Amino acid sequence: MDSQQILGIFAAAANDPLGYARAWKDRTGRPVIGSFPMNFPGELAHAAGTLPMILQESPDPITVGHGLLFPFYCGYTRSMVDQAARGDFDVLDAIMFGDHCVQLLGAADAIRVQLTQTRVIFFQLISSMCDPWTQGRSEESFAALRAELEDLLGAPVPDAALHDSIRLFNRNRVLIRKLYDMRKTGKAPLRAAEMQHVVKSSMIMDKAEHTALLEQLVAFHEQAAPQAQPGMRLHLSGHFCQAPKPEILSMIEDCGAIIVGDDLYHGFRYISTDVPEIGDPIAGLARWYLDRNTGVPCPTRVQNNVDWDAYLLDAIAEERADGMIVLMAKFCEPHMYYYPEVKEAFEARGVPHLLIETEHESMALEGLKTRVETFVEIIRRRAAAA
Amino acid sequence: MNISVPHDKRANKLKSTRIAGKLVNDYWQMVWRAKEEGKLICWYEGSAINPFLEAADICWVHGEAYSAMLAARHQEVKAQQAAEERGYMKELCSYARTHLGCAVSNQRTRNDTDTGIAFGPEDDDLSAKLPPPDMIISAYAYCSTGQQWDEMTSRVFGKKIPIFNVSLPWIWGAKKDAGYLRGQEWEETSRYVERQLYDMVKFIEERTGKPYPWDRLRAMMADIRRASELRLEAMELCTNTPAPASFFDWVVSIAPINNLPVDGVVQYFETVLAEVKARVAAGEGAVPTEKYRLFFDGIMNWNKVGWLAEKFARYDANVVAGRYTHMAFWQEPSLINPQDPVLGMAQNYLICPNNHASPILIDLIMGLCEKFKVDGMVIHASRTCRAFTNPQFLIADAAHKRLGLQTSMFEGDVTDESFYKDELLNSRVEAMFEAIDSRRLLV
Ligand code: SF4
Ligand code: SF4
Numbered sequence: 089m090d091s092q093q094i095l096g097i098f099a100a101a102a103n104d105p106l107g108y109a110r111a112w113k114d115r116t117g118r119p120v121i122g123s124f125p126m127n128f129p130g131e132l133a134h135a136a137g138t139l140p141m142i143l144q145e146s147p148d149p150i151t152v153g154h155g156l157l158f159p160f161y162c163g164y165t166r167s168m169v170d171q172a173a174r175g176d177f178d179v180l181d182a183i184m185f186g187d188h189c190v191q192l193l194g195a196a197d198a199i200r201v202q203l204t205q206t207r208v209i210f211f212q213l214i215s216s217m218c219d220p221w222t223q224g225r226s227e228e229s230f231a232a233l234r235a236e237l238e239d240l241l242g243a244p245v246p247d248a249a250l251h252d253s254i255r256l257f258n259r260n261r262v263l264i265r266k267l268y269d270m271r272k273t274g275k276a277p278l279r280a281a282e283m284q285h286v287v288k289s290s291m292i293m294d295k296a297e298h299t300a301l302l303e304q305l306v307a308f309h310e311q312a313a314p315q316a317q318p319g320m321r322l323h324l325s326g327h328f329c330q331a332p333k334p335e336i337l338s339m340i341e342d343c344g345a346i347i348v349g350d351d352l353y354h355g356f357r358y359i360s361t362d363v364p365e366i367g368d369p370i371a372g373l374a375r376w377y378l379d380r381n382t383g384v385p386c387p388t389r390v391q392n393n394v395d396w397d398a399y400l401l402d403a404i405a406e407e408r409a410d411g412m413i414v415l416m417a418k419f420c421e422p423h424m425y426y427y428p429e430v431k432e433a434f435e436a437r438g439v440p441h442l443l444i445e446t447e448h449e450s451m452a453l454e455g456l457k458t459r460v461e462t463f464v465e466i467i468r469r470r471a472a473a474a
Numbered sequence: 475m476n477i478s479v480p481h482d483k484r485a486n487k488l489k490s491t492r493i494a495g496k497l498v499n500d501y502w503q504m505v506w507r508a509k510e511e512g513k514l515i516c517w518y519e520g521s522a523i524n525p526f527l528e529a530a531d532i533c534w535v536h537g538e539a540y541s542a543m544l545a546a547r548h549q550e551v552k553a554q555q556a557a558e559e560r561g562y563m564k565e566l567c568s569y570a571r572t573h574l575g576c577a578v579s580n581q582r583t584r585n586d587t588d589t590g591i592a593f594g595p596e597d598d599d600l601s602a603k604l605p606p607p608d609m610i611i612s613a614y615a616y617c618s619t620g621q622q623w624d625e626m627t628s629r630v631f632g633k634k635i636p637i638f639n640v641s642l643p644w645i646w647g648a649k650k651d652a653g654y655l656r657g658q659e660w661e662e663t664s665r666y667v668e669r670q671l672y673d674m675v676k677f678i679e680e681r682t683g684k685p686y687p688w689d690r691l692r693a694m695m696a697d698i699r700r701a702s703e704l705r706l707e708a709m710e711l712c713t714n715t716p717a718p719a720s721f722f723d724w725v726v727s728i729a730p731i732n733n734l735p736v737d738g739v740v741q742y743f744e745t746v747l748a749e750v751k752a753r754v755a756a757g758e759g760a761v762p763t764e765k766y767r768l769f770f771d772g773i774m775n776w777n778k779v780g781w782l783a784e785k786f787a788r789y790d791a792n793v794v795a796g797r798y799t800h801m802a803f804w805q806e807p808s809l810i811n812p813q814d815p816v817l818g819m820a821q822n823y824l825i826c827p828n829n830h831a832s833p834i835l836i837d838l839i840m841g842l843c844e845k846f847k848v849d850g851m852v853i854h855a856s857r858t859c860r861a862f863t864n865p866q867f868l869i870a871d872a873a874h875k876r877l878g879l880q881t882s883m884f885e886g887d888v889t890d891e892s893f894y895k896d897e898l899l900n901s902r903v904e905a906m907f908e909a910i911d912s913r914r915l916l917v
Binding site: 155158188191201208214215219221225424427 | 565625637673868
């Protein structure tokens with residue numbers, strides 16, 4: 089298979105996650121478990137013999153969901169509730185929530201009411217990341233989740249199976265990180281939407297199938313010669329639970345930018361950190377949860393000894409990026425809280441950045457394009473003057 | 475809109491709650507003086523951890539209370555502007571924005587003073603008057619925004635101030651044994667929070683450099699338990715018709731039970747209870763004519779408390795109970811054992827009016843609606859407090875389906891007046907009253 093065919097398979101799963109799940113279920117006869125972003129350990133559900141998939145915002149306009157969540161909620165939560173109310177989640181045998189953002193909690197409540205036939209499981213991960221008990225409490229949460237899964241499926245989730253799943257998921261992450269590295273050097277000049285399809289499909293597809301395809305894709309790029317990429321090098325930041333619309337990503341690139349790095353959840357954030365492969369697997373998952381936040385700090389957590397702004401400045405230096413575009417999902421409170429820190433740090437360091445607020449509903453791309461063009465032009469002039 | 479609204483009908487507010495105004499004033503005066511008096515200052519929001527602090531002679535600054543006080547005095551705008559200047563967007567919780575604005579002003583003033591620029595806060599600028607913290611404790615049930623607000627406060631102060639986080643998990647209540655104050659999840663969560671509170675006390679000891687005065691805490695919790703019982707007894711009397719006090723009286727009485735110095739609180743609620751009893755005996759209601767009895771769902775519009783009280787009075791509507799007032803603030807005194815108070819305190823923190831998932835929460839609300847014999851429910855959809863708006867469609871649905879209640883939703887906010895839409899409130903509330911009237915005719 090050539091790289092375009094592989095990317096095509098990834099794009100197909102990314103564009104129709106529930107369709108992929110239905111086909112998988114028909115093929116395997118095994119359960120599908122949906123989860124919410126951003127810290128759900130898919131390894132556990134995988135080790136239980138199910139297909140874990142991270143539920144995705146749908147591009148459809150909100151309809152019945154209007155009667156369940158107010159319009160001043162982020163597009164992700166509104167879309168989740170809408171999909172549940174429309175019956176789109178019928179393929180799911182269970183939904184597992186594990187997070188903390190107050191809007192997700194509202195969505196969890198509304199979804200449970202809608203899905204009377206689906207087991208809706210909730211466990212709340214501790215979001216205060218550097219307390220002496222964070223590791224222990226995270227272990228308790230993951231152990232509770234494992235017990236819920238065992239109860240749901242009527243079978244134990246053995247340590248050996250969990251170790252296997254951890255190894256497989258790690259391999260998958262390693263391969264995607266290789267693509268990220270090769271993107272920086274120009275060996276894998278993937279467009280931003282293609283990179284999103286790679287990551288997003290990894291949240292959806294059978295991990296073994298996805299990993300096998302990734303092996304081929306990575307091998308293909310490893311053999312390729314680096315290509316010179318014209319354009320201003322940019323980092324994309326933010327946009328937590330929902331994937332930025334591919335048309336926005338393409339618009340940014342069409343304005344003369346190349347995306348050389350990101351910390352999007354549908355991007356580097358998702359694959360940044362591996363789970364320890366030896367030792368107690370539940371302790372390993374808890375370790376992974378803590379390490380993720382020091383690796384790529386997340387504004388939905390609180391951790392006084394890590395700084396997202398400092399991480400971003402380092403990432404940009406390492407990627408040799410000329411600037412950053414912040415994509416903020418409208419009404420995303422965690423992002424709104426941390427944005428002033430990022431803005432101040434970037435201004436202090438003189439690194440250009442542009443904030444774009446995105447909406448679930450269609451956006452006026454033309455107006456945005458003018459702003460991005462101006463931004464890219466400013467960076468170009470600065471670079472020329474330097 | 476064909477209901478004529480006479481303007482001579484005034485809310486018959488409890489007289490005794492005027493004392494709360496003085497107590498609130500005294501409290502903030504004490505806070506403003508605290509630095510000069512050499513006291514340690516702790517900023518916190520959410521759960522009422524203030525007795526832990528007061529017992530240790532630490533001056534406590536409750537962020538929501540400060541924001542609410544600014545809004546009630548219509549002095550919130552300066553603080554909100556300061557927050558906005560730093561980039562905090564308007565869609566963020568306005569309690570947090572207002573309080574963070576105070577932190578920003580405080581830092582700015584201090585930095586400006588440090589650099590020798592002669593610029594101090596005006597005396598009447600309350601946003602800059604709040605003394606900076608020596609410590610921060612975050613103990614916010616349910617709402618991630620609360621925890622992030624504390625983290626941001628710490629960051630505004632350059633992360634130089636020690637911060638302690640207490641995690642209060644949401645009660646999801648899906649297990650077979652789950653219910654209000656019962657089940658394995660409840661027991662485990664209570665113990666988890668209790669453990670953290672003991673660690674919080676160690677953090678306090680590290681700050682004060684003294685052993686923690688447990689005896690003082692025990693005595694305070696005995697008083698709080700008593701005050702809470704008195705408050706609940708007075709509220710209970712509002713099942714009478716006409717109800718002697720309204721939701722708005724209980725709103726005014728939040729500060730005494732929630733964040734004012736413990737000394738004086740029992741007396742406050744004794745006075746309130748006595749007045750409520752006297753009104754019941756005299757058949758006196760909280761509105762001149764009680765034609766409709768309503769339940770108020772949602773957090774308070776702090777810049778609109780008196781104004782809303784008057785508005786409903788003009789409609790002959792007595793707002794007799796509410797989620798905010800009747801499901802929070804040391805709501806379960808029987809859980810507090812004054813001899814060994816920490817577990818009961820943890821449990822009271824866990825039953826804030828949002829921290830149970832909707833099945834349990836809605837049962838509680840429906841129970842209140844029945845108990846207080848309400849005809850309708852007015853729902854305040856507070857734009858920036860999503861913790862309160864999260865279950866509101868489900869609550870409205872349950873009110874219709876289970877109790878046949880009329881509901882009416884209006885948009886507003888905790889402390890940002892610009893989200894408030896008066897016309898919408900009028901027309902929706904009037905429609906609700908018309909529906910209640912037609913239903914009565916049918917019956
Ligand atoms: S973190 Fe942001 S995007 Fe995710 S659910 Fe919360 S508000 Fe929505
Ligand atoms: S959003 Fe509501 S519950 Fe959350 S911190 Fe603000 S006022 Fe409190």
